[in-house]
Amino acid sequence: xxxxxxxxxxxxxxxxxxxxxxxxxxxxxxxxxxxxxxxxxxxxxxxxxxxxxxxxxxxxxxxxxxxxxxxxxxxxxxxxxxxxxxxxxxxxxxxxxxxxxxxxxxxxxxxxxxxxxxxxxxxxxxxxxxxxxxxxxxxx
Amino acid sequence: xxxxxxxxxxxxxxxxxxxxxxxxxxxxxxxxxxxxxxxxxxxxxxxxxxxxxxxxxxxxxxxxxxxxxxxxxxxxxxxxxxxxxxxxxxxxxxxxxxxxxxxxxxxxxxxxxxxxxxxxxxxxxxxxxxxxxxxxxxxx
DNA sequence: TGAAATTAGTTGACTTGGAAAGAAAATTCA
DNA sequence: TGAATTTTCTTTCCAAGTCAACTAATTTCA
Numbered sequence: 001x002x003x004x005x006x007x008x009x010x011x012x013x014x015x016x017x018x019x020x021x022x023x024x025x026x027x028x029x030x031x032x033x034x035x036x037x038x039x040x041x042x043x044x045x046x047x048x049x050x051x052x053x054x055x056x057x058x059x060x061x062x063x064x065x066x067x068x069x070x071x072x073x074x075x076x077x078x079x080x081x082x083x084x085x086x087x088x089x090x091x092x093x094x095x096x097x098x099x100x101x102x103x104x105x106x107x108x109x110x111x112x113x114x115x116x117x118x119x120x121x122x123x124x125x126x127x128x129x130x131x132x133x134x135x136x137x138x139x140x
Numbered sequence: 141x142x143x144x145x146x147x148x149x150x151x152x153x154x155x156x157x158x159x160x161x162x163x164x165x166x167x168x169x170x171x172x173x174x175x176x177x178x179x180x181x182x183x184x185x186x187x188x189x190x191x192x193x194x195x196x197x198x199x200x201x202x203x204x205x206x207x208x209x210x211x212x213x214x215x216x217x218x219x220x221x222x223x224x225x226x227x228x229x230x231x232x233x234x235x236x237x238x239x240x241x242x243x244x245x246x247x248x249x250x251x252x253x254x255x256x257x258x259x260x261x262x263x264x265x266x267x268x269x270x271x272x273x274x275x276x277x278x279x280x
Numbered sequence: 281t282g283a284a285a286t287t288a289g290t291t292g293a294c295t296t297g298g299a300a301a302g303a304a305a306a307t308t309c310a
Numbered sequence: 311t312g313a314a315t316t317t318t319c320t321t322t323c324c325a326a327g328t329c330a331a332c333t334a335a336t337t338t339c340a
Contacts (some may be wrong), residue, residue, distance in 0.1 A: 006201055007189040008182060011253065012260050012273055013163050014203075017178075019279040020160040021203050023153050037326095038157075042148060044254075049147040055289060061146055063161050066328055070290055077327095092288045092335045113151065120152050123278050133152055135272040138263050139159040177296095195319060208297055212321055232305045232318045 016139075023120065030112045039072055040081070041113065044106040047082065047098045053098065054093040074140060080106060156279075157242040163260065170252045174245065179204060180216055181253065184246040187222065187238045221245060 008014040029040055042062040046053060053061070059069040073096060076082045080101035087093035098106065121129040148154040167178055182202040186193060193201070199209040213236060216222045221242035227233035238246065261269040 007185050008201070009277070010273065011252070011257055013167055013178070013256065013267065014182065015276040015280075016156070016160050016163055017182075017203055018305090019276040020156050022280040023156055027153055038153070042154065042157075045147050051322070061148070063157055065328075066289065067291080067329080074290095090288080090336070094289070108249045113153070116153065117151055120279065125276070128275060129152060132272070132275045133150065133155045135264070135268060135275070136155040136159040137149070139260065140155075140162040193290085194328070196317090205298070206319065207321080211296075214320095230306070230318080 007124055026119075027113065027116050030116055031109060034109050034112070036105070036109055037072075039068075040076055041106070041109050043069070043072065043076065043096075044081065044098060044102060044109070048103065048106055052087075052095045054087065054095065056093075058096060076102070160207070166259075167253065167256050170256055173250060174249050176245065176249055177212075179208075179212055180221070181246070181249050183209070183212065183216065183236075184221065184238060184242060184249070188243065188246055191261055192227075192235045194227065194235065196233075229260070230255060 006014075023058075024038065031038060031041065039062065043058065046058055046061045055066065055069060055073070059066050062069065064072065073082065073084070077084065080099055082096050082098055085095045085097055087095050122130075124132065146154075164178065171178060171181065179202065183198065183204075186198055186201045194208060195206065196214070199206050202209065204212065213222065213224070217224065220239055222236050222238055225235045225237055227235050263269075264272065
């Protein structure tokens with residue numbers, strides 16, 4: 001069933017990279033029409049979730065290193081999706097906030113991501129999708 | 141048990157990205173002492189497997205787009221790890237071959253990758269590691 | 281208190297990756 | 311045959327990521 005002529009096939013790191021690549025590619029195609037990258041979507045979802053996040057916390061949740069987040073946020077600011085606000089308690093910290101445009105955009109994007117999720121879920125029978133997520137979470 | 145304050149946690153694409161990031165990071169640390177990237181290791185393993193591969197086939201197996209492979213190969217050539225050979229049957233094709241240095245380096249790197257694999261396997265009980273690989277392979 | 285150390289975020293130099301165009305060989309078919 | 315098309319790989323140009331250094335705010339503790 002799987003075309004396993006590949007010497008790397010038994011390495012978890014390879015299986016993971018292959019699956020990640022495949023899922024990322026199809027999701028990227030879906031998001032292209034919104035003019036948005038997967039990472040920007042992750043940032044927006046984190047922001048929407050409620051609690052004010054510093055850049056550092058946001059970087060962890062959105063799976064980005066701080067410099068990469070900083071630069072992504074620069075782009076999102078100039079696209080009008082988010083804005084920076086200096087935290088009152090600690091003036092070194094930045095709270096990032098969604099703009100109205102950003103919130104609307106996120107809702108649109110979310111629908112496509114959920115479509116993609118459903119498409120992925122169909123590749124598994126019954127509860128295997130949830131099982132996969134559960135196994136993956138043991139790695140991070 | 142997983143710190144699930146994260147709105148993205150139920151998305152397969154997120155769980156995958158998180159796991160991939162985590163595994164990639166620790167493997168990258170391990171490979172750093174060899175001065176080699178994970179992608180270069182994948183290329184070398186593919187080459188070692190025997191059958192002559194064109195750049196196109198190699199790109200698929202090593203999970204790289206053709207331009208990325210082309211550039212990586214440039215670097216590997218100047219590091220003395222591989223060399224290009226024009227295919228006799230079709231002069232457009234390139235067969236990439238490991239040098240002796242490349243083969244030796246691959247064997248060294250392989251030991252570290254296998255260490256990493258074992259470390260990962262210990263995060264799961266009994267057959268869950270194999271199950272995870274099997275589930276992941278349904279995605280690619 | 282206030283100098284030293286730590287923490288948060290950004291910037292700069294450099295590396296790598298992607299999309300699209302290009303070059304060269306092979307194939308198609310009128 | 312040979313012009314048009316397709317295939318294979320590379321190059322170019324630009325976008326994005328990393329590491330290390332930097333700035334500024336906060337905390338530590340002598």
